[in-house]
Amino acid sequence: MTASRLRNASMTIQELFKEYDIRLRPSFGYEPLLLDIEIRLASFDSISEVNMDYTLTLYLNQYWRDERLVFGNKSDEIILTGDIIDKFWLPDTFFPNDKSAYLHDVTEKNKMIRLYGNGDILYGMRFTSTLACMMDLRRYPLDRQNCTIEVESYGYTQADLIMRWKNGRASILDLDKAQFPQFTILDYDTISYGIYLATGVYQRLSLSFILQRNIGYFLFQTYLPSILIVMLSWVSFWINHEATSARVTLGITTVLTMTTISTGVRSSLPRISYVKAIDIYLLMCFVFVFAALLEYAAVNYLYWGKKAKRRKQKCQREKSREKAPNDHELVHIDANRDSPIVGLYSNTSVNRRKLLVTSSDDNRQTNHIIDTQSPRIRPLVRANPALYPSSYNRNQQPRRTRRFINYLRTRTINLRHSIPHVQDVNDIDRWSRLCFPILFLLFNASYWPYYIVRPQKFT
Secondary structure (H helix, E strand, C coil), X not given: CCCCCCCCHHHHHHHHCCCCCCCCCCCXXXXXXXXXXXXXXXXXXXXXXXXCEEEEEEEEEEEEECHHHCCCCCCCEEEECHHHHHHCCCCCEECCCEEXXXXXXXXXXXXXXXXXXXCEEEEEEEEEEEEECCCCCCCCCCCEEEEEEEEEECCCCCCCEEEEECCHHHHEECCCCCCCCCEEEEEEEEEEEEEEECXXXXXXXXXXXXXXXXXXXXXXXXXXXXXXXXXXXXXXXXXXCCCHHHHHHHHHHHHHHHHHHHHHHHHCCCCCCCCCHHHHHHHHHHHHHHHHHHHHHHHHHHHHHHHHHHHHHHHHHHHHHHHCCCCCEEEECCCCEECCCCCEEECCCCCEEEEEXXXXXXXXXXXXXXXXXXXXXXXXXXXXXXXXXXXXXXXXXXHHHHHHHHHHHHHHHHHHHHCCCCCCCHHHHHHHXXXXXXXXXXXXXXXXXXXXXXXXXXX
């Protein structure tokens, strides 16, 4: 643009707007307007798993051509800011996945228009936006997320306006300079597609980010403390089993610490129904800690249970010695024997006792048979189901019940005998010192490769 042609810039702008109608888009009534989009990322501010969104600051540049604003060659340009921008036709671009946004206005509104002589227009603005990002947290915090920036025209369909990326993937500028807390940008892609709505078919542009969560923060804040708490619970295996207060205090402390860590992790996550990777790890750590506490409960029960059993057996032996007969008198009870006469029987414990009395004077032994009760006569004819059907049916059910109870008691005794008995309770601690670390190592050897090596699929 030469000085002679733009001797008075204000007069040139006035000439441009004489027959300019802001209400009509460029090329109205002809082919659709081509709108090119370019994004330059300033910074990633934050990301929230609870709200499923992220915040970033970006520069949005839009390019189009308006034949009504031709005033010279392409090399000629006029940069306009302030209120004059509102006198131009501007595309009604919006972000479909936007939750909230604001335009920076320090010291003035961060927006401008660059007008070229051939009618090309560059419309740029700087703003901060909070965009929705539906995250899949099944692998949290060893996860990757796919978050997008979507751009679309609110009112113009594809018949009036076609949006496209200006230079494809090269339309995203300064991506390598952007820093994202807790995340690393692995890759990105630019997509363009049409979306069908009730009011027509609209062109939508999408910028997709693949974000890898950095594990360093969670290693030092969650995983490492959990591992140390589990290892601390193993210290009880080296403490004497008679030190009840020390082992119980250590077990309860580790259990409560794991509960506190789990509560702190859940407070920073949304209330989702599926299980996350960190939930599995914390749950298994809690199981190991709780199992260490239960191990001492088993040791304590076996130790004091055997001691009480030995004490009981000792008391029974002392009582049997006190009840043993002396040298002067011996009571002998005959074996239970039925009478040969049908219907008669003798109860030796009640009916007949043979007393063997030894006299110390003449060293002679005399036998005396004392009948304490006369034999009873029972019916000669045994119970016949045909003669007494009601009584027979009533007696069948209790007999079955008694048989079933006896069967269960027998199986229980056999099962109890089949269980190996621990001779020394210290053996349980010795085996626990070996089994608990091996099982915990096996769990870690399967947990980390599963979530780190196995690829994650995005829908």
